[in-house]
Amino acid sequence: MSPSTEAPPTHGGDHADPQTPQPGLEPGPKKKLRVAAVGDLHVAEAHVRPHRDLFQRVHEDADVLCLCGDLTNHGTRREVEILLEDINDCRIPIVAVLGNHEHECGRPDEVTQSLCDAGVRMLGGEAYEIDGVGFAGGKGFVGGFGRYMLSPFGEASIKAFVQEAVEDANAIENSIRTLRTERSVVVLHYSPVVDTVMGEPPEIHAFLGSSRLGETIDRYDNVSLVVHGHAHRGAPEGRTHKGVPVYNVALPVLRTLGDTPYRVFEV
Incomplete structure (x- = not known):
């Protein structure tokens, strides 16, 4: 699939000092793009405009917003509706991936379509240029890191797990x-990478990511x-x-760095 090159649509308080933009590995000779990123918003049905401030102010600090999954608690229609009430206040393009929580209700495709209908560019094997x-990517999956990565050996259920x-x-490699x-x-x-899961109990590291994703990324020089x-x-x-x-931009991690509910990078 060829990447989309059309300009994505934009989305429409007092503001704390933004965190210092972090440089990318190879910023290149062109004008830098300010990219904000956050994940794990975990919108619940009991919430009322839980992230209004985030979406209303992010345009002051960034040109694009990346949402890194677990945007809702269970992927229910009502949770998505509440999320979209806040997203509609955003004035800059949004690219996003789903998380495991969006799969809990068994309707991830419906969540994806609702976000797409609101103008969000969903990355699930697709790629976009802004x-x-x-911008490329997808949800990713589990499996462990380095020498402890699960291999397709033994029971059929283990092989199916690794195959997923x-x-x-x-799919992520195809998008890149x-x-x-x-x-x-x-x-x-x-x-x-294992680096950004350090601090979590070692017993669950295998359920937080996979070296397969890092190996895929390292095959390309333009990331x-x-x-x-x-x-x-x-x-x-x-x-x-x-x-x-x-960068791990899960909202609970960002809260340990300061009050800004996203992190900004210059690319």
Whole structure:
């Protein structure tokens, strides 16, 4: 699939000092794009405009907003409606991926369609270009890291589990491959490196991401940085084996860094 090059639609308080923009690995010679990112908003049915401030002010600090999954608690229609009430206040393009929580109700395609109908560019094997910067990615999947990564051996259920991880990584790779931009951002929910899950109990590391995602990213030279969520108690930064910066932008992690409910990067 070829990446979309049309300009995505925009979405329509006092504001705390934004965090210092973080540089990408290879910013390139062109004008830098300010990319804000956050994941794990976990909108619940009892919430009333829970992230209004975030979506109303982010345009003051960034040109694009990346949402890194777990935007709702269970993926229910009402949760998505509440989320969209806030998203409609956003004045800049949004690209997003689903998280595991959007799958809980068994209607992830319906969640995706609702977000697309609201103008959000969903990354699930697709890719988009915004002002010369490419955006690719997807949810990702679990499986573990390095020598502890689960292999397709033994029971059929284990092999099927690993196969899903492989297929998910392949879809993300296909989206990266379609980009022809010198600078690209990969948006995930699950972590591609163990660095950014450190702080979580080691017993659950295998359920927070997979080295397959990091290996996929490292096959491409135009990836400037990676953003993901999911690991609420993880570390804010890491790198792939090749050195690509990886940032955990789960909202609980961002709250340990300051009051700004997103992190801003210059790409």
